[in-house]
Amino acid sequence: xxxxxxxxxxxxxxxxxxxxxxxxxxxxxxxxxxxxxxxxxxxxxxxxxxxxxxxxxxxxxxxxxxxxxxxxxxxxxxxxxxxxxxxxxxxxxxxxxxxxxxxxxxxxxxxxxxxxxxxxxxxxxxxxxxxxxxxxxxxxxxxxxxxxxxxxxxxxxxxxxxxxxxxxxxxxxxxxxxx
Numbered sequence: 001x002x003x004x005x006x007x008x009x010x011x012x013x014x015x016x017x018x019x020x021x022x023x024x025x026x027x028x029x030x031x032x033x034x035x036x037x038x039x040x041x042x043x044x045x046x047x048x049x050x051x052x053x054x055x056x057x058x059x060x061x062x063x064x065x066x067x068x069x070x071x072x073x074x075x076x077x078x079x080x081x082x083x084x085x086x087x088x089x090x091x092x093x094x095x096x097x098x099x100x101x102x103x104x105x106x107x108x109x110x111x112x113x114x115x116x117x118x119x120x121x122x123x124x125x126x127x128x129x130x131x132x133x134x135x136x137x138x139x140x141x142x143x144x145x146x147x148x149x150x151x152x153x154x155x156x157x158x159x160x161x162x163x164x165x166x167x168x169x170x171x172x173x174x175x176x177x178x179x
Contacts, residue, residue, distance in 0.1 A: 117137065118136075120133065126179060133155040138156060
């Protein structure tokens with residue numbers, strides 16, 4: 001390996017290179033700066049924390065501090081007339097003359113042989129409940145049963161089968177049910 005030769009350098013070039021090096025060092029080393037936005041954010045956090053930590057309600061026991069310090073209670077001298085006592089609650093007695101709820105029977109459902117349009121009749125649903133349905137009309141197929149304009153309890157026939165517009169148990173929208 002050959003030894004490095006010393007080259008006589010230009011003093012102007014050396015000074016220029018040193019100035020460029022100083023400029024790069026100043027740019028690469030960031031100066032610690034505190035911006036106004038950072039200070040505002042920090043102040044807002046301190047205010048929010050103080051607001052959340054501040055107690056909102058008075059203590060439940062206003063003389064609790066005296067009890068905690070084992071201070072003796074001093075009797076207050078009576079200098080005026082005592083205030084009237086607060087009104088007390090009264091016991092409400094059961095009135096035996098008030099009618100109570102009673103079970104009502106609507107009679108036993110009777111299967112009708114023939115029903116005219118617009119008449120009401122009893123029908124037993126598959127879940128064993130009895131409902132009152134109203135005869136509304138007849139259709140040829142299940143697809144022809146109307147899906148709009150029906151009232152709960154409307155009944156339509158397809159052949160010998162009766163379909164009733166009713167809410168199934170546990171559902172909120174009515175549909176045609178074949179009892």
